[in-house]
Amino acid sequence: MADLPKRVKIVEVGPRDGLQNEPEPIPTNIKLSFIDALAHSGLQHIEATAFVHPKAIPQLADAIDVAKNLPPHPCVEYSALVPNQRGLDRALESGIRRIAVFTAASDEFAKKNINMSVEESLAVFQPVIASAITGGMTVRGYVSTSFVCPYAGEISKERVLDVAKRLIDMGCDEVAISDTIGAAAPSDIDRTVGHVLQFVPAAQIALHLHDTYGTALANVLAGLQLGISNFDSSAGGLGGCPYAKGAAGNLATEDLVYFLDRMGIESGVRLNDVAMASMLISDQLKRELPSKQLKRLNAARRANGNQQNGESPNSN
Ligand code: MG
Numbered sequence: 001m002a003d004l005p006k007r008v009k010i011v012e013v014g015p016r017d018g019l020q021n022e023p024e025p026i027p028t029n030i031k032l033s034f035i036d037a038l039a040h041s042g043l044q045h046i047e048a049t050a051f052v053h054p055k056a057i058p059q060l061a062d063a064i065d066v067a068k069n070l071p072p073h074p075c076v077e078y079s080a081l082v083p084n085q086r087g088l089d090r091a092l093e094s095g096i097r098r099i100a101v102f103t104a105a106s107d108e109f110a111k112k113n114i115n116m117s118v119e120e121s122l123a124v125f126q127p128v129i130a131s132a133i134t135g136g137m138t139v140r141g142y143v144s145t146s147f148v149c150p151y152a153g154e155i156s157k158e159r160v161l162d163v164a165k166r167l168i169d170m171g172c173d174e175v176a177i178s179d180t181i182g183a184a185a186p187s188d189i190d191r192t193v194g195h196v197l198q199f200v201p202a203a204q205i206a207l208h209l210h211d212t213y214g215t216a217l218a219n220v221l222a223g224l225q226l227g228i229s230n231f232d233s234s235a236g237g238l239g240g241c242p243y244a245k246g247a248a249g250n251l252a253t254e255d256l257v258y259f260l261d262r263m264g265i266e267s268g269v270r271l272n273d274v275a276m277a278s279m280l281i282s283d284q285l286k287r288e289l290p291s292k293q294l295k296r297l298n299a300a301r302r303a304n305g306n307q308q309n310g311e312s313p314n315s316n
Contacts, residue, residue, distance in 0.1 A: 004225065004265065005228075006265065007229065007266040007267070008230070009044075012038055012045065012046045012234070014038065014236065014238045014250075014277075014281075015031060015046065015047065015049065016047040016080070017047065017232075018234045018235065018250065019059055020060050020239075022238075025061070026285075028069075030280075030284050031062070037273070037277035040073075041270050041274040043274070045079070048078045048080055048096075050063060050082075050083075051080055051081065051091050052083050052087065064090055078096060080094075080100070081101075083124075088132055092132075099138075099139055101139065103121040103142065105163050106149035107152070109180070122163075122166055126170050130170070133171050141170075141172035142175070143175060143178055144180045145180045145181070146177045146179060146192060148181060149181075150181055161196045164205070168200060177192070177205060178207075179216075181210065181212060182213055186219055193222075193223060193226055194226055202229070209232070209250070211249050211290070220256065220259065231251070232251070234249075234250035235252070235254070235274055235289075236252055237254075237289055237294075238278075252289070252291030252293065253269070253291075254291045254293035255293050257269045271293060278294050
């Protein structure tokens with residue numbers, strides 16, 4: 001296929017976006033082993049945690065412990081979500097060098113998710129982004145519900161551009177256009193992201209996709225065709241959204257890596273090694289994760305084990 005990016009950057013969001021949606025907190029040492037395994041798979045951008053109020057997201061109450069003990073990998077850039085000045089102070093204290101701020105294209109969603117209108121959240125972020133940059137950090141911005149909002153319905157492309165542009169003007173070097181409930185189809189990507197790209201360089205745009213309706217990889221292709229080379233994914237397909245009922249699963253890193261490998265697009269990430277990291281967390285959660293590639297590899301592993309035990313697997 002002509003003119004697709006030759007190389008793609010993957011931002012792994014499993015440790016933050018994935019684990020914050022699990023009903024039970026994961027022990028800090030397991031999180032750190034998970035992050036270490038992800039770093040060993042070739043992932044170079046890992047969103048490790050969030051400095052949010054522990055009462056809002058108890059699953060990430062150990063943010064400082066996680067951030068201070070991140071496994072040292074010289075090629076890996078760790079980041080953390082920061083909602084306000086207090087969060088930024090904790091991030092600075094922990095030695096994190098990259099933060100992400102989080103707003104939406106829909107006021108209804110922003111109010112339910114972060115208890116502020118979009119406008120109010122941008123007013124909060126402006127000084128936070130400025131002092132982060134002064135402190136030597138880099139900043140990413142998220143625009144949630146960029147296509148469909150569970151409360152407000154269809155989102156206009158002009159609105160997404162407006163919020164993305166303002167985050168960039170405030171100092172974000174990258175904005176993740178996010179399909180928070182996974183409702184978008186390639187035509188939505190084409191319309192909205194295509195519009196944003198008329199005013200913002202592709203290098204500053206990432207796509208954060210969910211696979212709720214099974215459209216995530218089709219949307220990756222639509223993004224690639226627009227020149228986007230920056231995609232978020234979550235090991236095993238961990239995650240969902242506590243504020244958007246039924247929105248289960250970020251695009252799985254394994255599924256994205258298989259897709260890119262098969263398309264001849266370099267990501268630097270090794271599928272089998274991501275799956276090892278996912279198995280570690282899947283064992284801890286005592287449930288199977290939704291990634292198709294992970295399921296395939298697990299089935300192969302079980303079949304292998306059975307063969308070694310002298311059992312013959314059903315092969316139809
Ligand atoms: Mg997500």
